[in-house]
Structures are given as structure tokens and as C-alpha cells.
Amino acid sequence: MKVWIKYYLFFILFLLESVKIFPQTNLIEQFELAKQFFEEEKYFDAVTEFKRLLFFDSDRQFTFTANEYIGQSYKMGGKFSESAIHFTLAEINAKNVEQLYHAKIEIIRVNILRRTTSRAIMLLDLLEADKRFIEKKNEIYYWRGWAYIFADQWDMASDAFSKINPEHELKKLADKVEQEKFSVTFAQISSYIIPGAGQIYTGHYLSGLLSLGWNILLGYISINSFVEERIFDGLMVTNFLWLRFYRGNIQNAVKFAEEENRIISNSALRYLQFEYKGIKP
Amino acid sequence: MKIVLLLLISVPIILYPQNEITIGYFNINSPDNIKKFANFLFCEKDYLRAIFEYQKYISIVDDDTSAFKIGLAYSRLGNFQKSAEWFKTIKENSKLRSYSNQEYYASLFRNKEYYLLKKIYKDEKPNELQKLYYLTYFFTNDSLPPIIKFIQSFADNDQESIENFYELKKNPAYKNELTAILLSTIIPGAGKIYLKEYGDGIIAFIATSLFGYLAYSNFNAKHNFRGWLFSGISAFFYGGSIYGSASATQIYNARIDFNFYSRLNSYLEEKNYFVPEYDFCK
Numbered sequence: 001m002k003v004w005i006k007y008y009l010f011f012i013l014f015l016l017e018s019v020k021i022f023p024q025t026n027l028i029e030q031f032e033l034a035k036q037f038f039e040e041e042k043y044f045d046a047v048t049e050f051k052r053l054l055f056f057d058s059d060r061q062f063t064f065t066a067n068e069y070i071g072q073s074y075k076m077g078g079k080f081s082e083s084a085i086h087f088t089l090a091e092i093n094a095k096n097v098e099q100l101y102h103a104k105i106e107i108i109r110v111n112i113l114r115r116t117t118s119r120a121i122m123l124l125d126l127l128e129a130d131k132r133f134i135e136k137k138n139e140i141y142y143w144r145g146w147a148y149i150f151a152d153q154w155d156m157a158s159d160a161f162s163k164i165n166p167e168h169e170l171k172k173l174a175d176k177v178e179q180e181k182f183s184v185t186f187a188q189i190s191s192y193i194i195p196g197a198g199q200i201y202t203g204h205y206l207s208g209l210l211s212l213g214w215n216i217l218l219g220y221i222s223i224n225s226f227v228e229e230r231i232f233d234g235l236m237v238t239n240f241l242w243l244r245f246y247r248g249n250i251q252n253a254v255k256f257a258e259e260e261n262r263i264i265s266n267s268a269l270r271y272l273q274f275e276y277k278g279i280k281p
Numbered sequence: 282m283k284i285v286l287l288l289l290i291s292v293p294i295i296l297y298p299q300n301e302i303t304i305g306y307f308n309i310n311s312p313d314n315i316k317k318f319a320n321f322l323f324c325e326k327d328y329l330r331a332i333f334e335y336q337k338y339i340s341i342v343d344d345d346t347s348a349f350k351i352g353l354a355y356s357r358l359g360n361f362q363k364s365a366e367w368f369k370t371i372k373e374n375s376k377l378r379s380y381s382n383q384e385y386y387a388s389l390f391r392n393k394e395y396y397l398l399k400k401i402y403k404d405e406k407p408n409e410l411q412k413l414y415y416l417t418y419f420f421t422n423d424s425l426p427p428i429i430k431f432i433q434s435f436a437d438n439d440q441e442s443i444e445n446f447y448e449l450k451k452n453p454a455y456k457n458e459l460t461a462i463l464l465s466t467i468i469p470g471a472g473k474i475y476l477k478e479y480g481d482g483i484i485a486f487i488a489t490s491l492f493g494y495l496a497y498s499n500f501n502a503k504h505n506f507r508g509w510l511f512s513g514i515s516a517f518f519y520g521g522s523i524y525g526s527a528s529a530t531q532i533y534n535a536r537i538d539f540n541f542y543s544r545l546n547s548y549l550e551e552k553n554y555f556v557p558e559y560d561f562c563k
Contacts, residue, residue: 026307030309055317233507233511
């Protein structure tokens with residue numbers, strides 16, 4: 001009798017094990033299928049299959065990994081908000097410090113890409129202050145640099161990269177961009193002093209000369225009116241014509257400087273997108 | 282002894298397939314699991330994926346509820362042409378048929394197929410379509426039916442709002458472009474005042490008169506250059522005032538239309554286009 005009970009218990013044990021093993025095998029197969037879609041860059045299908053995996057994964061074994069892959073897939077598809085949601089779910093379900101750090105960095109990278117850079121910088125501040133990630137300082141500086149690049153603060157980006165290495169490739173790039181950029185304040189003030197000077201400073205010579213010409217002509221008419229004691233005429237010409245062109249010249253100088261700076265920044269961003277070999281957000 | 286043994290063995294075997302999770306052949310892609318997953322996606326508002334899963338399911342199992350949900354999913358994605366196609370697939374004898382009809386008409390309405398709706402109503406007179414049929418008049422240039430007939434298909438608590446929209450459609454507070462132009466031609470800026478743009482009207486009047494006076498004064502004083510300069514500026518303001526009045530009338534009238542349709546569309550969204558709300562996710 002005792003022998004039979006032993007066999008019976010063994011049989012039950014076998015069944016219980018199969019209870020755990022069979023669905024798990026199924027889930028592993030599902031994971032492999034989803035991963036294959038991801039690797040084949042079929043991100044829509046990858047998200048579907050990872051979501052299916054999550055739905056049937058009652059033991060929550062794949063919660064971190066599947067959410068991480070879903071986040072990556074959405075990111076590759078340019079759906080940054082959805083991506084951030086799934087990286088956050090991955091963060092919540094991280095099983096160790098390494099996974100937690102990885103998820104946090106991914107959230108920061110998504111924030112950089114969708115240009116919510118102030119949020120990315122705030123998250124980097126929190127990460128930097130966290131003693132668990134003390135050994136990750138350089139990586140944190142790296143992403144801080146990228147966040148500043150996307151915030152168009154190249155000087156701050158240069159500072160961040162220089163903390164990793166004063167000769168860092170991206171520090172040199174940030175410095176170059178910062179040097180090439182026009183000073184908006186200088187363009188504005190120079191146009192205050194000599195109308196058209198700001199436009200000439202930003203390389204818009206014709207616009208600068210036209211602006212100078214208009215201001216000389218209308219300045220002359222205004223002064224001439226006062227000289228001829230036609231005070232009201234003088235006030236009208238000064239107020240409605242000369243000052244309008246004078247103010248327009250200053251605004252124009254600022255606009256040109258900002259436009260040129262955008263062109264310089266975009267050119268650097270294009271380099272980063274297509275030619276830079278390092279890790280990108 | 283053998284009987285006891287048989288009993289002991291049969292107990293787990295009988296119990297074994299009853300719990301899905303314990304089935305050795307647990308199949309994630311079984312029709313039942315596809316449907317469960319589709320329902321999950323639908324409730325997560327991941328409609329596009331839900332549509333694919335429901336389509337996968339109904340390719341195996343004939344299920345009107347899933348087809349109906351595909352229609353709803355397309356509707357929530359804003360693809361009303363597709364949603365109309367799916368609502369039309371619901372069979373005559375289905376318990377969802379009446380709802381699918383309402384949803385079908387609402388999809389046509391939201392897809393701006395007003396004349397098709399009118400034709401269906403005139404040919405078949407379906408009850409579910411009556412409200413939407415009358416509402417199509419707000420979106421077309423057809424002459425409105427009498428107010429009594431128009432509002433009687435709506436519930437008492439909706440009648441006041443519908444009546445307001447009816448009045449706004451019938452007598453829109455448009456301004457006349459020619460009147461605005463003539464007023465500004467006679468008195469610079471008057472056209473703008475007619476359009477209730479008081480600030481612009483007063484500025485146009487002052488600027489035109491002031492520079493006109495300056496031109497006159499300078500010509501009198503033999504300052505011809507400044508005379509021509511101020512004449513040019515005055516003419517610029519005068520022409521600008523006339524042209525501005527004409528374009529402001531168009532903007533004014535477009536704003537009237539825009540506000541009317543914004544309010545009407547918000548109202549229709551709030552009323553869910555007079556179709557019931559379903560909660561498949563409770």
C-alpha cells in the first residue's frame with residue numbers, strides 16, 4: 001500500500017510540475033516570437049506579441065523585459081509618449097538595481113528625443129543624487145550633455161561632456177557650435193547703434209544696407225521737419241515712419257541671428273543623427 | 282486495491298483539463314485566448330491591435346459581438362468609412378442589429394455622408410435615423426423643414442438646444458461685405474465699426490484723417506516732398522481701411538460659421554450622436 005501511495009504522490013508531483021512547465025514553455029516561445037519581430041524591425045507586431053505575452057504572463061515573469069521591448073518598439077516607431085509609459089512600467093517592475101537604472105535611462109532618452117528636455121534634466125538630477133548609481137556618473141553626464149544639446153544649450157552640453165573627458169568628441173562639437181553661433185544680444189545692440197549693423201553681422205548684407213538707407217532717409221526727413229519748424233510733421237514722421245523702421249531693423253537683426261543659430265544647430269544635429277558613431281538617445 | 286488505485290489516478294486526470302492554466306497544451310493562440318486578448322486590447326483603447334485580434338477571431342468563429350466591436354474600434358479611431366462597413370455586416374437576426382443600425386447611421390453622419398443618409402431615410406424611413414436625418418440639415422444648404430416637424434423627433438430635454446441651433450442656422454448673424462466696403466469708402470474705418478472692431482475702426486479713421494491733413498498742410502506750405510509722402514501714407518491707410526473691411530467681413534462671417542459648427546459638433550459629441558454608449562469593459 002505504501003508503495004502505491006509513493007507512486008501516486010510521485011504522479012501528482014509530476015502533474016504539478018507540468019502545470020508550471022508547460023505554460024512557461026509557451027510563454028518562452030511567445031517571448032521568442034515577439035523578440036524575433038522586434039529584431040526584424042516589425043515593431044507593430046512586436047508590440048502586439050509582447051502585449052500578448054504580458055496578458056498571459058500571470059506570474060509576471062516577463063513584465064520588465066516585455067515592457068522594455070514594448071518601450072523600445074514604440075520608440076523606434078516615433079511614439080515617444082507610449083514608449084515612456086512602457087519604460088515607466090518596466091521601471092516599476094525592475095527586479096534589481098541594474099534593471100532599475102536601465103529603465104530610468106531609457107525614460108530619460110525618450111524625454112530627450114521628444115524634447116521634453118527640462119524633464120530629462122530633472123530626472124538626471126535625481127539619478128545623479130541617487131547613491132546607488134554613483135558608478136554611473138559618466139553615463140549620467142553623457143545623457144545630460146545630450147539633453148542640453150536638444151535644449152539648444154550647447155555651452156551647458158560642453159560642460160557636461162567635459163566632465164567625462166575634456167577631449168570628448170561631443171564636447172569639441174558643442175564648443176564648435178557655440179563658437180559658430182551668432183550672439184543675438186550683439187546683433188540687437190549693434191542694430192541699436194548703427195541701423196542695419198546686426199543684419200550685416202549675420203551675413204544679410206542687402207537687408208542691412210536697405211535698413212541703413214531707410215533709416216538715413218527717414219531720419220533726415222524727421223530732422224529736416226524740426227529744422228523747418230514743422231514740429232507736428234517732425235513728430236509724425238519720427239513716430240510713424242522713422243521709429244517704425246528703426247524698431248523693425250532691431251527686430252530683424254534679432255530674427256536673423258536666431259534663424260542663423262537654428263541653421264547651425266540643425267546642421268550639428270544632422271551630423272549627430274547621420275554621422276556620429278556613439279550611442280544616441 | 283486496484284479500484285483504489287484507479288480512483289486515485291482518475292481524480293487528477295478528471296480535474297486536470299478543467300483549469301486552463303493547468304492544461305499541458307495551453308495555447309496562447311486558441312480562439313478563446315485570442316478573444317480574451319482582443320477584449321483586453323479594446324478596453325486598453327489599443328483599438329488598432331484589437332481590430333486585428335478580433336478579425337483573427339472571427340475568421341475562426343462567427344461572432345457578431347466581435348464584428349460590432351471592430352466597428353466601434355474603427356469609429357473610435359475616427360475611420361468612419363470602415364466602421365460603417367463593419368456595422369453593416371451585423372446579421373439581421375443578431376441581438377446587436379438595432380444598435381449596429383444606429384451606429385451605421387452615426388458613422389455615415391460622422392463621415393459627412395449627409396445626402397446618403399437623407400436618401401436612406403426617404404427610401405426606408407428607419408426610426409433610428411430620424412434624429413440624424415434632421416440634423417443633416419444643419420450641415421447642408423438644403424432649406425430647413427418646419428421647426429415643429431424638426432424638433433418633434435428629439436426628447437423634451439434636447440428640444441431647446443436643437444431649437445437654438447435651428448434659429449442660428451436659419452438666421453445666421455452674417456454681416457454684408459458690400460455694406461462694410463461702402464461704409465469705409467465714405468468714412469474711413471466705419472466698415473470696421475460696423476463689424477464691431479471698434480479699435481481698428483477708430484485707428485483707421487484717425488490715421489487717414491491725420492495724414493490727409495498733414496498732406497494738405499504741407500502742400501499749402503509748399504513742402505511738396507512731405508506733401509506727397511503724407512498723401513501716400515494717407516492713401517495707404519484709406520485703401521487699407523476699405524480692403525480691411527472687406528476681408529474682416531469674410532473673417533467675421535467665417536467666425537459665425539465656425540462658432541456654430543464648433544458648438545453643434547460639441548453638442549453632438551456630448552450626445553454621442555444620439556447612439557447609446559456601451560460599456561464592454563466592466
